[in-house]
Amino acid sequence: MATQDVEATAPAVRIDSEPEEPRPERARRQRYLLWRIAGYVLFIGAWAFISSLTEPYILPSPVAVLRKMVEVVGRDDFWVNIFATLRHLAIGFTLAFVIGSAIGIAMGRSAYWDAFFRDYVMLTLTTPGLVFALVCVMIFGLLDIGPIVAIVLTSFAHVTVNVVEGVRAIPRELMDMATAYGVPRSTRIRNIVLPAVAPFLFTAIRYGFAIAWKITALTELFGQTDGVGIQIRVEFLFFDIAGVLAWAFFLVGFALVMERLVLQRLERRFFRWRPKAFA
Amino acid sequence: MATVSVQNLRKVFPGEGRDVVALEDVSFEASGHTFVSIVGPSGCGKSTLLNILAGVETPTEGTADITKDGSRARVGYVFQAPRLLPWRSVMDNMLFVQAEQTDQVRERASRYLAMVGLSEQHKAWPAQLSGGMQQRVGIARAFSIEPDALLMDEPFSHLDAITARGLRRELHSMWMETKKTVLFVTHDVGEAVELSDRIVILEKGGKLRKDLSLDLPFPRDPADDKVALTKAEVLREFEELDLIAT
Amino acid sequence: MDTTASSGSVVRSGRSWFQRTFVTPRAARITAPVLFLVAWQLRLMDRFLGLLFPGRTESALLPTPAEVVEAMWEQLLDGRLLEAFSVSLLRLALGFALALLVGSIVGLAMGLSSRIEAMLHDFVIVGLTFPYLIWGLLVAMWFGYGTIGPVLVVFIAGLPYVILNMSEGVHDVSKELRDMAAAYEIPRDRVMRHLILPSLSPFFFASLRYGLANGWKGLILAEVFAATSGAGWHITSMRDYGDFAGVVGFAIYFALFSIVVERLVFGRLSRRVFRWRPATGRDVSEPPEVAAP
Ligand SMILES: Nc1ncnc2c1ncn2[C@@H]1O[C@H](COP(=O)(O)OP(=O)(O)OP(=O)(O)O)[C@@H](O)[C@H]1O
Ligand SMILES: [Mg+2]
Numbered sequence: 079m080a081t082q083d084v085e086a087t088a089p090a091v092r093i094d095s096e097p098e099e100p101r102p103e104r105a106r107r108q109r110y111l112l113w114r115i116a117g118y119v120l121f122i123g124a125w126a127f128i129s130s131l132t133e134p135y136i137l138p139s140p141v142a143v144l145r146k147m148v149e150v151v152g153r154d155d156f157w158v159n160i161f162a163t164l165r166h167l168a169i170g171f172t173l174a175f176v177i178g179s180a181i182g183i184a185m186g187r188s189a190y191w192d193a194f195f196r197d198y199v200m201l202t203l204t205t206p207g208l209v210f211a212l213v214c215v216m217i218f219g220l221l222d223i224g225p226i227v228a229i230v231l232t233s234f235a236h237v238t239v240n241v242v243e244g245v246r247a248i249p250r251e252l253m254d255m256a257t258a259y260g261v262p263r264s265t266r267i268r269n270i271v272l273p274a275v276a277p278f279l280f281t282a283i284r285y286g287f288a289i290a291w292k293i294t295a296l297t298e299l300f301g302q303t304d305g306v307g308i309q310i311r312v313e314f315l316f317f318d319i320a321g322v323l324a325w326a327f328f329l330v331g332f333a334l335v336m337e338r339l340v341l342q343r344l345e346r347r348f349f350r351w352r353p354k355a356f357a
Numbered sequence: 358m359a360t361v362s363v364q365n366l367r368k369v370f371p372g373e374g375r376d377v378v379a380l381e382d383v384s385f386e387a388s389g390h391t392f393v394s395i396v397g398p399s400g401c402g403k404s405t406l407l408n409i410l411a412g413v414e415t416p417t418e419g420t421a422d423i424t425k426d427g428s429r430a431r432v433g434y435v436f437q438a439p440r441l442l443p444w445r446s447v448m449d450n451m452l453f454v455q456a457e458q459t460d461q462v463r464e465r466a467s468r469y470l471a472m473v474g475l476s477e478q479h480k481a482w483p484a485q486l487s488g489g490m491q492q493r494v495g496i497a498r499a500f501s502i503e504p505d506a507l508l509m510d511e512p513f514s515h516l517d518a519i520t521a522r523g524l525r526r527e528l529h530s531m532w533m534e535t536k537k538t539v540l541f542v543t544h545d546v547g548e549a550v551e552l553s554d555r556i557v558i559l560e561k562g563g564k565l566r567k568d569l570s571l572d573l574p575f576p577r578d579p580a581d582d583k584v585a586l587t588k589a590e591v592l593r594e595f596e597e598l599d600l601i602a603t
Numbered sequence: 604m605d606t607t608a609s610s611g612s613v614v615r616s617g618r619s620w621f622q623r624t625f626v627t628p629r630a631a632r633i634t635a636p637v638l639f640l641v642a643w644q645l646r647l648m649d650r651f652l653g654l655l656f657p658g659r660t661e662s663a664l665l666p667t668p669a670e671v672v673e674a675m676w677e678q679l680l681d682g683r684l685l686e687a688f689s690v691s692l693l694r695l696a697l698g699f700a701l702a703l704l705v706g707s708i709v710g711l712a713m714g715l716s717s718r719i720e721a722m723l724h725d726f727v728i729v730g731l732t733f734p735y736l737i738w739g740l741l742v743a744m745w746f747g748y749g750t751i752g753p754v755l756v757v758f759i760a761g762l763p764y765v766i767l768n769m770s771e772g773v774h775d776v777s778k779e780l781r782d783m784a785a786a787y788e789i790p791r792d793r794v795m796r797h798l799i800l801p802s803l804s805p806f807f808f809a810s811l812r813y814g815l816a817n818g819w820k821g822l823i824l825a826e827v828f829a830a831t832s833g834a835g836w837h838i839t840s841m842r843d844y845g846d847f848a849g850v851v852g853f854a855i856y857f858a859l860f861s862i863v864v865e866r867l868v869f870g871r872l873s874r875r876v877f878r879w880r881p882a883t884g885r886d887v888s889e890p891p892e893v894a895a896p
Contacts, residue, residue, distance in 0.1 A: 110721045117722030136745065193628035194635045197862070204816060204861035206823040208835060209854045212842055216850060217648070217665055251440055258411035258434040259454035259502065269453055273444040292734045296824075299736065314740045314828075322744075326737040333732050351444040351482045 138320035146320040147327060150309075162304035163294055166222070170229025171290045178234035178286065179279075182241025195238070202235040207293045215301040225297035225305070232293045236285040244278030280345050284337065291333060359430040359505035359538045360388035361410065365419035368405050368563070379405040380563035382419075387555065390536040394549035396591070397559030397566070398598065403542040404437065405563075407508045410540070423538075425505045433499030435509040439491035441483040448479040451498050469501040470494070473527065489520045496524070500531060506538040514544060525552065529575065546595065550588045551577050558591070560598050567594055644668055666848035675852035684856060687837040691822060694750065694833065698757025699818045705758075706765025706810065711799075713766065714773025723766075730763040735821040743829035752829030753822055760821030761814035768813070772806030773799060 122140050129137040138146070150156060181199075184191035202210075210231045218224035248271055256266045298307025306325060313321030368380040379402040387393045395403050408414040409421045411434045423430045441450045451466040452458055470476050473493040475486075483491055492512060499507055512528075513521035529552055532539055543549050549556050553571060560566040569591065577584045624630065642648065649665060666674075678684040713720040713727075738759055742752030776799055784794045826835030834857070841849035 106717075110717065113718045113721035114725065117725065120722070121726065189628045190626060190631050193631035197632065197635060200865055201858045201861055204865055205854075205857050206820040206835070208820075208823050208827060209838065209857050212838060212850055213854055216842065216847055218652075223652075251436070251438070252442060254408070254413045255434070255436060255440040256454075257413050258408075258432070258508075260412075260456075261454060265453070269442055269445060273442070288732070292736065295734060296736050310736070310740065314744070317744060319741065319744055322737060322740050326733065329734060329737075330729060330732050334729075349444075351446075351484070 135317070135319060138323070143320050143323045143327070146318075146324040150321070150324050150328075159305055159309050163298065163306040166225040166229065166298070166305060167291055167294050170226040170294065171233065171287060173226065174230045174234040174286055174290065175237050175283070177230060178237025178282070179241050181234070182238040182282075183245055185238065186242045186245025192242075199235040199238050202231060203239070207232050207289070207296055211293060211297040211300050214297060218301070224301045225294055225307075228293050228297040229290045233286040233290040236289055237282040240278045240282035240285065241275070244275035244282075247278065248274045276348055280341065280348075284341060287336065288333065291329065295329065358389050359423055359425045360386065361393075361423050361506060361538060361540060362386050363406070363410075363419075363421045366406070366409065366416055366421045367418040368402065368409060368414065369417045378563055380409075383559070383563065383565045384419075385557060385565065385568060387538060387540070389538060391555060392532055392539045392541060392553045393555045393557060394553035395540060395542045395557045395559065396544070396546060396549050396595075398561055398595075399544070401559040401561050402563035403559060404510055406559075407434070407510050407540065407542060411508055423506045430505035431502060433502055433504035433507045435492075435495050435499045435507070435512045437510045437512075437514070439483070439488075439495040441491055441494060443483050446480050446482060447475065447486070447494055450483065450494060451479075451501055454498055454502055456502070465503070466497075466501045469497040472500070472531070473497045473524075489516045492516060493524065496528070500535075503535075504537065506540070508540050510542045511544060512541075513548070521548075528552070533575070546591050547579060547588055550584060550591060551579065556591060558594055558598070566598065640668055666851055670848040671852045671855065674846070674848040675855060678849065678852060678856070683837065684853075687832070687834045688856075688860070691826065691833040691835065694753045694826075695757055695815070695818055695822055697750075698754040698822070699761050699815055701754075702758045702761035702765055702814060702818065703810070706762050706814070707769050707807075709762075710766040710769025710810075711773060714770035720770065727763045727766050730759070731767075733759075735760055735824045738821065739825040739828045742825060746829065748829060748831045750830075753825040753833065753835075756821045756825035756829075757818040761818035764814040764817055765810040768806045768810040769803065772803040775806070776802045 125137075126139050126141075129139040129142075134142065181191075181195050185195055185199075186192075207228075210228050214224045214228040214231070218227065252270050252274075253266065256270060261269075294305070295307040295310065298305035299311045300307075306329065310322060310325045313325065363386070364384050366380050366383040368378075370377040370379055383402075383406065395406065397403055405414060406421070409416055410423055411432055423432055425431075441447075442453060445453060447470070448463075448466065451470065452463065455462045455466070467476060467479065470479055473496055475490060475493055475497065478486060478490065483494070486494070492515065496509075496512060499509070509528075513524055516524070525548065541549070541552065550571065555571065556567075556569045557565065558567040558569070571587060573583055573587065579585065579588075618626075625634065644667065646665070709723065713723055735756060738756045739752075742755050746752040746755070780798055781794075784798055822833075823835035826833040827839045830836045834853075838850055838853045838857075841847075841853065
């Protein structure tokens, strides 16, 4: 409800192209940054303090985890496993994106396909990834496609729901306008359909990807193919908490970098036409 | 020279339960350098008529088309709302509807933007323009394809009186200059009398009520006796419509 | 103006009897699972894989629909199903109640104070990103098998969703109303009770929905490593014993459970799925405003 209200009361548009940042705004930002840093300091301090109270293998100190991360990167098979995971992820997510978009387009345009796929989509959105991981590992054994199929099955639905919304958001009145002027189909797709659907595609990528890399690690762990998942399992079996945490930070770091540096930057370039209303 | 030809046109929108008849047996013709206003109460099918002529909707029965020398004419359409692509700059919006993208076409687009007084804004996003400026881009866009005929759907109804008056004058002089066939939908009888040499009145249910020719010289001053008389006549026609409707 | 009959029949006359019966949205809801079952029974996937990977030997493992139905029937009769799900649901309730309590407090605090927001925001985002797999392994190492580990993972999995929704909810209370309250110097507790809490309810509902859904996913994973009971443990142990019909049967129970919860509790699937969207993505994840005529 709230999001719609925001849209309904379309905010006043600033005409000036590059608004000067007012001074109190800058001061506010600096204060915000200060407290943000304080948060990190507090967190790392608390972690170090608690770990000093316990046995080092129960909660290794931040420094120990950092040292472990350096050690892990130095291993012979580190890059082999990273690339195996990236390969699963790249193939699986590309497939999920293509299949999910195709289904989403069909669902957005036809009531029949909407009804046909609706239950599948809903199921894969709500069923725990473990279930898919297990069934895929069972069907495919140690084959490389186990993780890939699991990725497709779990993340296509996140792409689909967003693409469906995007297709339904294609502005009919602009398409009619293009018809009236006899604008050819390819021009129409490039200039109306894609820009209208783009924000939904970004959301689709964002959510699909967030699920995809997690399920990749999970299936690798159960399926014992090469990859990050199997490395985490080894650390677990050796009861090396620092090792598990080290891999976790690699994964989370990778995900955040993809989200912040790659996706957000692309988005900003894509959406320059938007009024800077939600400053 | 373009010819607008509407023959026994009928349009029915299938609705849930009962259908809506938007147009019922409408016929008229217009060709050459003429300015036809279409007036009538809200919901009488004016926009539907233009949409069918523009090829956006299909007729249920009958025909409606705009031809030039036997083949389909180039038609510019100014919609009730500006209908600009929000993610394209003003200039790119102009170029979007062009059949080809040569330098000559670009130059032509700039010229029409200048004509509506927006040459400085050619790089702006639509969201950075006021409502009236957006509508002017819509008008420039319609002219810039150098159409044989022009469809306009209440292009000035969302604007303030002063801007609307300025644009009306501009439209009139552009029409005089380019000698196009114009179909102009409006609610405003004064506007219709000021601009047109013919007024087609539709009534509720989409029937053609009256087809008046206006034989008055331009420019028309609303204070002029003849102009005021004609306006009063059309208004009387409207009041009768109201009596029928209620 | 009686046009109903004519145009109605015009639209339909183009469709044959077959199309009118089977090519309708209602029929599609049934066609979809039936096609799935047929494909499964014919082992289409298996044959396809056989073509792709000639050396593949695992095909014999895949159970037939009949075997799976039998396994499901057994699970239902001998009480394993009920036991597994009731244990898990209890853990879910426990962990999520905790997440709701802590998350509401933290979320409100973040919404009301920009300092607390600055301190915690990044950690909430990392919390959203952190895989449940890792949490499952960690609690297994810390607490061994038992109840604490899985309950803790439910808590951790649900927490960021509750926090984000509640703080978004506070942000959402219109600035004008809050300024009005400030202008009249209305006391804090009354502002809280009459202004902020009432407008939070849709966000509270969203917290419940996404917090529970993710708590459930986290729980199932945690039970694999850190429990000897519950639905997650159950399905993995069947796999370890090579009871593949049991695994697939249980997976179907998971799916049925999702459908029931989704249909009965939360209503139809909608774009509100992504309601909790954190503030970081807000500006870009909103659909574009297009001027409507
Ligand atoms: N796409 C559509 N589907 C169903 N009904 C429609 C559609 N478009 C128009 N109508 C109906 O057809 C009738 C005529 O609509 P139209 O838009 O042509 O009216 P109008 O004369 O332009 O009115 P206004 O002056 O208010 O713009 C109305 O009753 C309207 O409800
Ligand atoms: Mg209209």
